Amino acid sequence: MNSTGIVGFGAYVPPYRIKTEEIARVWGEEPQRIVKGLGVQEKSVPGLDEDAASLAVEAARNALSVARLDGSRVQAVYVGSESHPYAVKPTATMVAEAIGATPEVMAADLEFACKAGTAGLQIGMGLVASNMAEYVLAIGSDTSQGRPGDALEYTAAAGAAAFLVGRQKEQIVAKLEQTCSFTTDTPDFWRRQHAEFPSHGGRFTGEPAYFRHVMGATQALFEKTGMKASDFDYFVFHQPNGKFPLEAAKKMEIDVEKVKPGLLTPIIGNTYSAASPLGLCAVLDIAKPGQNICLTSFGSGAGSDAFWLQTTDLLPKARVRATHNLAWYVGRKQYLDYAMYAKYRRKLKSL
Amino acid sequence: MTENIAITWRRIPERYRLAGSQCTSCKTKFFPPRKLCPDCRRKGKIESCGFSGKGKIYSFSEVHSAPAGLELEIPYVLAIVQLEEGPKLTAQVADCHGCDVQVGAPVEAVFRKIRSDDPEGLLHYGYKFRLVK
Ligand SMILES: [Zn+2]
Numbered sequence: 001m002n003s004t005g006i007v008g009f010g011a012y013v014p015p016y017r018i019k020t021e022e023i024a025r026v027w028g029e030e031p032q033r034i035v036k037g038l039g040v041q042e043k044s045v046p047g048l049d050e051d052a053a054s055l056a057v058e059a060a061r062n063a064l065s066v067a068r069l070d071g072s073r074v075q076a077v078y079v080g081s082e083s084h085p086y087a088v089k090p091t092a093t094m095v096a097e098a099i100g101a102t103p104e105v106m107a108a109d110l111e112f113a114c115k116a117g118t119a120g121l122q123i124g125m126g127l128v129a130s131n132m133a134e135y136v137l138a139i140g141s142d143t144s145q146g147r148p149g150d151a152l153e154y155t156a157a158a159g160a161a162a163f164l165v166g167r168q169k170e171q172i173v174a175k176l177e178q179t180c181s182f183t184t185d186t187p188d189f190w191r192r193q194h195a196e197f198p199s200h201g202g203r204f205t206g207e208p209a210y211f212r213h214v215m216g217a218t219q220a221l222f223e224k225t226g227m228k229a230s231d232f233d234y235f236v237f238h239q240p241n242g243k244f245p246l247e248a249a250k251k252m253e254i255d256v257e258k259v260k261p262g263l264l265t266p267i268i269g270n271t272y273s274a275a276s277p278l279g280l281c282a283v284l285d286i287a288k289p290g291q292n293i294c295l296t297s298f299g300s301g302a303g304s305d306a307f308w309l310q311t312t313d314l315l316p317k318a319r320v321r322a323t324h325n326l327a328w329y330v331g332r333k334q335y336l337d338y339a340m341y342a343k344y345r346r347k348l349k350s351l
Numbered sequence: 352m353t354e355n356i357a358i359t360w361r362r363i364p365e366r367y368r369l370a371g372s373q374c375t376s377c378k379t380k381f382f383p384p385r386k387l388c389p390d391c392r393r394k395g396k397i398e399s400c401g402f403s404g405k406g407k408i409y410s411f412s413e414v415h416s417a418p419a420g421l422e423l424e425i426p427y428v429l430a431i432v433q434l435e436e437g438p439k440l441t442a443q444v445a446d447c448h449g450c451d452v453q454v455g456a457p458v459e460a461v462f463r464k465i466r467s468d469d470p471e472g473l474l475h476y477g478y479k480f481r482l483v484k
Contacts, residue, residue, distance in 0.1 A: 015446050047445070047446060047463075048423055048424055049424070049443075049445065049463040049464045049465070049479065050463065050464065051474075053464070053476065054462050054463050054464055054476065057367075057462040058461060058462060061462075071368075085464075085474055094367070094476060097363055097364070097367050097368070098367040098368050098462050098476075099368070100368055100370075100401070343423065
């Protein structure tokens with residue numbers, strides 16, 4: 001495969017937060033039991049004027065600043081989400097227009113639960129490696145909803161991460177060395193057309209869904225590349241809660257300390273399509289040149305995409321060019337109580 | 352209050368990415384874009400230009416009685432923002448519910464959902480400005 005790499009990356013997390021204990025209070029659950037059980041202290045909540053499209057645009061603009069690239073140079077835009085604002089009408093056209101990439105640009109929306117963002121990254125690698133495009137923008141963006149009172153309500157959060165894939169050596173901050181996927185038809189989580197909230201298979205979401213696919217893809221990547229767990233400096237796994245990624249690491253005999261820097265769910269919740277991509281942003285914000293990163297996403301339904309990335313000498317100088325980095329978004333926050341949260345997420349039928 | 356679709360569509364570049372115009376002879380930048388420079392008239396040529404999105408609060412007002420479609424957002428702040436490049440425009444201050452807005456405060460443009468026509472209608476997006484701390 002011709003070499004490709006990330007030339008720019010950008011994050012976005014909305015400014016609002018709700019604490020796990022505040023949600024537990026409303027539903028009469030024991031707060032500390034939920035916090036401990038899920039490993040999530042608080043989650044991000046989008047404002048009334050935010051959705052997957054607006055989140056994607058801000059992440060994309062940060063990625064362009066890191067790459068010092070004008071939006072008109074982007075030749076393809078893919079937006080992965082399970083909360084596209086429209087059922088029919090693409091999010092990618094809005095993003096492409098907002099960054100000035102239109103009209104000569106390939107664009108499409110992707111859907112694969114929480115791994116639609118990394119699916120875009122794979123498409124980007126393919127287009128760039130085959131010289132079909134010079135720069136491809138791949139975004140994972142979600143403003144996810146859980147049914148009030150459902151276990152998912154404690155974690156369903158909002159965020160976006162954007163990656164610019166390119167091939168110029170003078171621009172690559174992290175080489176995309178290899179990728180592979182592990183996909184089966186597994187009914188662990190779904191949302192039917194017109195349904196407001198998703199349904200899920202409860203405990204079934206663990207072993208046959210998350211662990212089988214995350215571990216299957218990660219081990220397939222090891223075999224394909226000849227890399228071992230000890231060859232990687234960081235692992236970023238999809239993070240539906242604060243515990244699954246650490247358990248997956250233990251099962252694969254990976255040092256959990258290599259997972260923690262890219263584990264954001266405990267403080268921002270599960271950002272779905274943006275979850276493992278934001279984890280990668282967190283790692284790219286601290287990694288040294290020449291370090292190896294393994295990124296494995298997971299999308300219900302079900303599948304995982306695994307990537308081997310290697311950072312370059314250009315990373316430290318590039319990352320400070322973001323208008324705002326992930327730490328800035330994570331650090332600014334305004335807490336909501338459940339009543340305000342219900343209003344912001346329009347959980348009341350009359351809104 | 353439903354905007355004509357053709358008008359919405361024509362304004363997308365300015366609303367989504369602050370696409371403006373400038374006069375090539377006197378270098379004045381315009382937002383919204385103008386087709387003729389009021390000073391140079393026919394002597395000036397107009398070309399399209401962009402804006403950094405950075406500016407400062409020129410004036411503002413807190414809205415407590417919102418027009419249809421924005422009822423859930425009150426109280427919110429509507430401001431006249433002066434862009435770094437000169438032009439002034441009116442926009443909502445994002446993420447600001449009872450926040451401390453001051454004349455002269457630095458702001459940056461953000462892309463947000465402005466309003467929704469009705470549950471089955473079009474979603475309108477555009478610029479708002481966020482206080483930079
Ligand atoms: Zn002029």
